[in-house]
Amino acid sequence: MPASSLRLRALLASPAPLPARALLAAHALLLTSGLAADSALLAHFARHLASAAARSSSSAAAASAFRALLLLRPRCAHPFNALISSLTHAGDPSAAFRAFALLLVASGAGAGARPDGYTLPAALKACARLGGGLREGCQAHAVAEKAGFLGRVPVQNALVTFYGACGQCGDARKVFDEMAERDVVSWTALLSAFTRGGMFMEALGVLAEMDVTPNEVTLASVLVACGNLGTARAGKAVHGWYFRREKELNLIVGNALLDMYVKCEKLDLARRVFDMLLARDIVSWTVMISGLVQCKRPSEALEVFNAMQISGVKPDKVVLSTVLSACASLGALESGRWVHEYIERKGIEWDVHVGTSVVDMYVKCGCLDTAVSIFQEMPLKNVSSWNALINGFALHGRGREALDCFDRMVASGLHPNEVTFITVLGACCHSGLVQEGRQLFELMTKSYKLSPWEDHYGCMVDLLGRAGLIQEAYDVIKAMPMRPGVFTWVTLLSACQAHGRMDFSQQILMHIHELESSGNGIYVLLSNMYAVSDRWADVGKARGFMNEKGMQKEPGSSVIEVNGKTCEFLVGQQNHLYMDDVRAMLSILMKQIHLDGL
Incomplete structure (x- = not known):
């Protein structure tokens, strides 16, 4: 085999994306060397074409990639299947479906290979990821029926998945019921369709019907259903079933268990699962921290966040927004400032959620002027952003400014929601603005039609x-x-x-x-x-x-932040960890008061 052919095989087998000039050279060599007869090599080339098309901002890039592949006259559909799948994987399912449509046109004109039993699953996967791709998927369904592929399990599984992704649970069930043979993928696709469609009881019903052993994806979908139903008992049963069969907790199942226990407000069980995970990803940390914040345990949330920092997992915007919420609940200004500085230092994008969380944190930590300054610098603001600032003025007894802020929000074109009116009515309460409060309550019901x-x-x-x-x-x-x-x-x-x-x-x-x-x-x-x-x-x-x-x-309680850690004190508490230090400081203060004659 010539050295140039060996180099081409090695080049196309590399996962690294190829620059445009290298792709053109590879295409020319494939045309002239006879290597185009190798379908596996053409599939590698198709993946590089898809990668280049996805990187291009041109809507015609997918068509260009298809034509480049068509010129090589593949003997089967395998290279085209690779192109369609790679475009979907690269995040451009619309281009993937266009490539599928071009293949149908070319094969109909006798200019290309005919689609096979693997082409339809690839095209349906693209349709499932299109979001609004119901029409395209129905066209693919018709093609599968006309070409005689409907009896194939991979095609049927892809149809169940596609209809589930489009929220058409009835059609997903119909395809499933018509299947002569089903595997674990079939059952999982139907169960996931019901879960995604909010039909959680039906999802659990599918689990009860299953005549094959569920896999980790099946269990994850079941646990999502249990969490949304708040049925910790059913979730525990799934947990026990898995534990009896597996020695180690898989990350996918472990994260699903975490999410289920958090949604069922079983934080102690969630923490046990979290501690059992041998490896934790960003999802594990996010679910645990968010659960603690949602269940009013912000101090523990900050402890877990500190452990996350030590573990080396980098927090994303979701985690940071959640941690800022914990800081706001505790009034932990020092920790909140650290998160704010971390966002600035790492160059994390200031989307509306991050900006609103920072504003809310400073508001609730008593730094209203800082909150106002950050709010003014936010490039995008939504209703929640305005609510946070209005609430800040309300909490600080600046009712008139809260009303002015409300007026500016309305003038910006945003419609206030129920939370907006809670905050602005609260501002009236704290500032004694009775008539304004009456007018706002009437405005809410009559002008904005809010109940x-x-x-x-x-x-x-x-x-x-x-x-x-x-x-x-x-x-x-x-x-x-x-x-x-x-x-x-x-x-x-x-x-x-x-x-x-x-x-x-x-x-x-x-x-x-x-x-x-x-x-x-x-x-x-x-x-x-x-x-x-x-x-x-x-x-x-x-x-x-x-x-x-x-x-x-x-008993009443108060929380204070000392050296980045929050400490809670209860009225009448005698066994606090720092009680001796507290008593010593109180003694010093009392002596000083006595000396000052106060």
Whole structure:
């Protein structure tokens, strides 16, 4: 074999993309050397053509690649299949389908090889990734039927996958039911179709029907269904089945288990799975950190993030946004600044989600001016971005500026959502803007046609209650379309206590037994109100009812960040890790106060 042919084979077998000049030289050599008869070599060349087409910004690149391959007169469809699959893999499924269509035209005119049983699965995979490729996939389905390929399992599996990806679960099931033979890919494709389509119970039903052993992809889809249904029991059963058959936890199944336990709010089980993983990727860390933040355990989320840094896995925008949320919850300014600096240092793209998370973090850590400055520099802003800034002004008692911010948002063309109105009504509450709050509530329902949540009614009750308009606040509660919850009644009770309106507390008391079966907030507040009014018999009744229900007042807590670590202190706590240091510092402060004569 000539040395040039050997060099060409080695060149085309390399996974590294070839520059344009090298591709042209390879094409010329294939035309003149007789090597074009080697279908496997042409398949390698097709992959390089697809890579070059995907890198090109021209929409005609795929057609050029197809024509270059057609000139070599392949004897079978294998090189064309490689071109279609490689274009899909390179992220251009639209170009892949165009190549398939060109193959159909060329073969129909007798100018190219005819599609085979592997061409249709490659084309259907491209259609599945098109997003809105239902029409194209239906055309491929018709081609498969006309060419006599519908009886082939790979084609049928590809059809089930395609219809599932397009949300056509009924068509996916129909193709599946018509299959004479099914393998694990067939079952997994149908189960995944139901899971992707939000039909989670149907997905679990498919698992019960399976007559073959599920693989890791099957189990991952089942666990997604369990997580979305919140059925930890079913998820545990899958976990146990897998554990009895496998000695080590596969990363795909492990990540799916993590996600399932997080969605079912079984954080301790999620942590056990996380600790069992021999290898963790960005998905593992993201799911664990996000789960801890969502389940109100931000301190642990920061601990896991620190461990992630040590492990060498680089955080992406999703992780960083989640960690910023944890910092915001804790008021951990030092940690939040570190994340902000990390984003700047690594040149991570400031998309709207990252920018909003940074603004929200600075707002909740008390740095409103910094938050405003960052907000102004954000290239893109959405409703959540504006909500974060409006909330910042609200939390800092700058109600007028919150209203101005709301007006600027509306002027920018964005429509406020339900969260926007919660934040802006909250701003009115904190600044005593009663009339403005009334107008905003009316604007929400009449102009924007938004149905108020209980939170919105609660804001109105709080706004009116703080202003001493107890009767009007009570009327708002009576007009609510939903049953008032504990938060709403506690808000009104607080207003009654602040304005000495014990008469309304008696009316509210009639609803208590219907409102709360486990919490204690209302009873503690009532007890305090009675104590202020020297109604000690009623204090005894409220406390007695709490004892009867087995309720205990949960201690208050505060969180402080020291050297990048957050520490939580509970009222009455005696066994804190740093208790000796706290007492020593308190002793020093008390002595200093005494010396200063304060």
